[in-house]
Amino acid sequence: MNKILFVINPISGDKDKTDLINQIDEWAEGLDISIEKWETTGKDDDQKLKDCIEKLKPQTVVAVGGDGTVMLCAMVVKGTEIALGLLPAGSANGMATELEIPQDVKEALAVVLKGNTIQADMLLFNDADYGLHISDVGLNAGLVKEFEEGERRGFLGYAKGVTNQLMNLEQFQASIELDDNSVIEDCHMVAFANARRYGTGAVLNTIGKLDDGLFEIYVLRELSVAGLAAQFFDHVDESASYCQVYQTSQVKIKLNRPQTFQIDGELMGEIDEVNVKIEAGCLRLII
Numbered sequence: 001m002n003k004i005l006f007v008i009n010p011i012s013g014d015k016d017k018t019d020l021i022n023q024i025d026e027w028a029e030g031l032d033i034s035i036e037k038w039e040t041t042g043k044d045d046d047q048k049l050k051d052c053i054e055k056l057k058p059q060t061v062v063a064v065g066g067d068g069t070v071m072l073c074a075m076v077v078k079g080t081e082i083a084l085g086l087l088p089a090g091s092a093n094g095m096a097t098e099l100e101i102p103q104d105v106k107e108a109l110a111v112v113l114k115g116n117t118i119q120a121d122m123l124l125f126n127d128a129d130y131g132l133h134i135s136d137v138g139l140n141a142g143l144v145k146e147f148e149e150g151e152r153r154g155f156l157g158y159a160k161g162v163t164n165q166l167m168n169l170e171q172f173q174a175s176i177e178l179d180d181n182s183v184i185e186d187c188h189m190v191a192f193a194n195a196r197r198y199g200t201g202a203v204l205n206t207i208g209k210l211d212d213g214l215f216e217i218y219v220l221r222e223l224s225v226a227g228l229a230a231q232f233f234d235h236v237d238e239s240a241s242y243c244q245v246y247q248t249s250q251v252k253i254k255l256n257r258p259q260t261f262q263i264d265g266e267l268m269g270e271i272d273e274v275n276v277k278i279e280a281g282c283l284r285l286i287i
Contacts, residue, residue, distance in 0.1 A: 003034045004085075004112070005058040007049060007073050009065030010039050012090035020064070020089060023105045031113070040069065049076050058082065060286070062112055066090015067133060067199070067265045074132050078122060078283045085112040085286040092265050094133045094199030098210075099287045112286060119281035120210040123194050126275050131263045132283070134198055137253075137271065138172065138189035139220060141260040145267055169223070173256040176217065178248045185244065189220040190253060192276050202231045205245045206238070213280040217246040250277035 006024060010017050021037065028035045038052050053061065053076060062085040063073040070086060077084055087108050088096035102108045123131040171186045193216040196208040204218040224242035238245055258270040 001032060001034050002060065003036065003056065003058040004028075004060045004062060005053065005056055006035060006037045006062045006064050006087070007069060008037055008039045009069040009090070012065035012069060014091065015089065017064070017089065020087075020105060024064075024087075024109070027106060027109045033113070040065075040072065045072055046076060049073070053077070053082070060085055060112065062087050064089050066092045067094050068092075070095050071130070071132060071264050071266075074122065074283055075130060078130075078279075081284065083117050083284045083286050085115070087112070092199045094197075094265070095195070097199050097201065098133065098195040098197055099285075115286045117284050117286050118211045120283040120285040121194060121213060121215070122279045122282055123192060123215055124277050124279050125192075125263060125268075129263055129268065130279075131192065131194065133195050133264045134191055134193045134204065135261075135263040136189055136191035136218075137174075137255065137259040137261045137274065138187065139169070140189055140191065140198075141262040141267070144262045144265060145260050148267060172259055174219070175254045176219075176246070177252040178217070178246055179250060180248075183246075185219045185221060187219050187221050188223065189218075191218040191220075192216075192251075193218055194278075200232070202228070203234050203236050204231070206236055207245070207247060210285065211281065213278055214247050214249055215276070215278055217248060217251055219244040219246070249280075251275070 008017055036056050060083045061073050061077050063070040064087045073084055086096045086101050088101055088103055101111055171188055174185050174187055174190050176183050176185060191204055193204045193208055194210060196205055197203045205216045208216045220243050222242040227240055227242045252275050255272045258272045261268045261271045
């Protein structure tokens with residue numbers, strides 16, 4: 001019998017999970033599966049989850065939360081035969097958006113049970129920190145910082161963060177050493193994309209695949225209102241001068257001055273240098 005462990009973040013998205021948990025229980029009734037539920041606490045979750053998985057030995061782990069919950073589960077099950085599924089229930093559901101996982105609970109659960117699996121890649125930063133979705137330095141990371149440190153939440157908080165970033169926006173220089181060439185870019189942001197789009201829906205590239213052993217470097221050279229708006233409608237003009245996309249399996253980047261850095265929505269402080277490489281096919285992911 002297939003055993004599924006649901007890893008639930010009870011505070012993700014600032015939403016009560018009681019109704020969602022009830023829907024999971026109702027869904028499992030009558031199916032030839034066994035389910036278990038485990039809640040995060042924010043303290044030693046990685047080790048506690050490892051211990052739980054070792055005890056229960058599930059074939060599938062489902063992250064019930066946002067990108068932080070997905071990353072917690074991915075870090076624990078990478079390199080194993082355990083499949084990782086997603087049930088979007090956070091304020092940021094970037095990977096669920098990328099994988100087109102339905103927001104409807106029953107439809108998302110159907111994907112968990114009958115979806116296909118791929119051997120997805122992950123990104124390793126400075127031989128220390130992993131990412132699965134999209135990470136970056138510069139403008140977007142600054143927005144994440146503004147939002148995290150701001151007093152307001154929701155649209156007003158985001159709008160204030162955008163305003164503050166744009167008022168203080170300055171280009172920085174990035175020396176980028178790729179697999180097969182080196183370039184110097186004056187830019188506002190450098191993104192490391194294992195996927196194609198942010199959770200907001202904005203597309204960074206059209207060639208990215210989670211299981212191709214490569215990732216994309218998206219360089220935002222200049223602010224283009226028309227160009228950036230088009231990216232919210234699945235269009236990236238790869239011949240445009242305001243941005244550039246490179247594809248690689250590893251990169252070394254040096255900045256002329258420190259910039260805010262984020263990995264899958266988690267702030268990592270300011271950096272002036274970062275090394276990134278692909279860890280190919282290390283995660284069995286349900287899509």
